Amino acid sequence: MKSFPDNHFTCIITDPPYELGFMGKKWDASGVAFQIETWKNAIRIIKPGGFLLAFGGTRTHHRLMCAIEDAGWEIRDCMMWLYGSGFPKSHNISKAIDKAAGVEREIVGQKIRGDVQKAKQNGTTFTQAHANRNNNDIFGYGVENLQEKATK
Numbered sequence: 680m681k682s683f684p685d686n687h688f689t690c691i692i693t694d695p696p697y698e699l700g701f702m703g704k705k706w707d708a709s710g711v712a713f714q715i716e717t718w719k720n721a722i723r724i725i726k727p728g729g730f731l732l733a734f735g736g737t738r739t740h741h742r743l744m745c746a747i748e749d750a751g752w753e754i755r756d757c758m759m760w761l762y763g764s765g766f767p768k769s770h771n772i773s774k775a776i777d778k779a780a781g782v783e784r785e786i787v788g789q790k791i792r793g794d795v796q797k798a799k800q801n802g803t804t805f806t807q808a809h810a811n812r813n814n815n816d817i818f819g820y821g822v823e824n825l826q827e828k829a830t831k
Contacts, residue, residue, distance in 0.1 A: 680720040687724045689733070695743070697736030720751030730755075741755045777829045784826035791822060 695712035
C-alpha cells in the first residue's frame with residue numbers, strides 16, 4: 680500500500696491474514712493485520728467518504744477491529760457469517776465426574792419426551808424427514824431415564 684498515491688481508491692475490500700498461524704504458515708502469523716500502521720496506510724490511500732471492508736477470523740476479528748479503529752477508521756457496521764458446524768453437543772459434568780469415579784448412577788424414574796407422530800401433527804418439520812424419523816434420542820422423543828448423582 681505504501682506505493683499507492685493518497686486518496687486513490689473509493690473502497691478497500693480485503694481478507695488479511697487471520698493471524699492464527701494456520702498449519703504453521705508464516706504468512707498467517709505475520710501480525711500485519713493487527714498493526715495500526717497497516718490500517719493507517721489504508722486510510723491514507725482511500726478517497727474521502729470511502730470505505731473499508733476487512734474480513735477477520737472468528738477468534739481474532741476483535742484484534743483486527745481494534746487496529747483498524749486505532750488507525751483512525753470509524754467502525755460503522757459489522758457483518759458476520761454465522762454457521763453451524765455439526766450437531767450441537769452438551770456435556771453433563773456431573774455425569775462425567777461419576778463416570779471418572781467409576782460409579783454407576785441410580786435410575787430414579789423416567790420421563791416421556793414426546794411422540795414423533797404427535798410432533799408431525801403439530802407441524803414440527805424436522806421429524807418428518809425420512810432420515811430423522813427414528814432418531815428419538817437426538818431429537819428428544821422417547822423415554823429418558825432420570826438418574827441421581829452418585830458422587831458429591
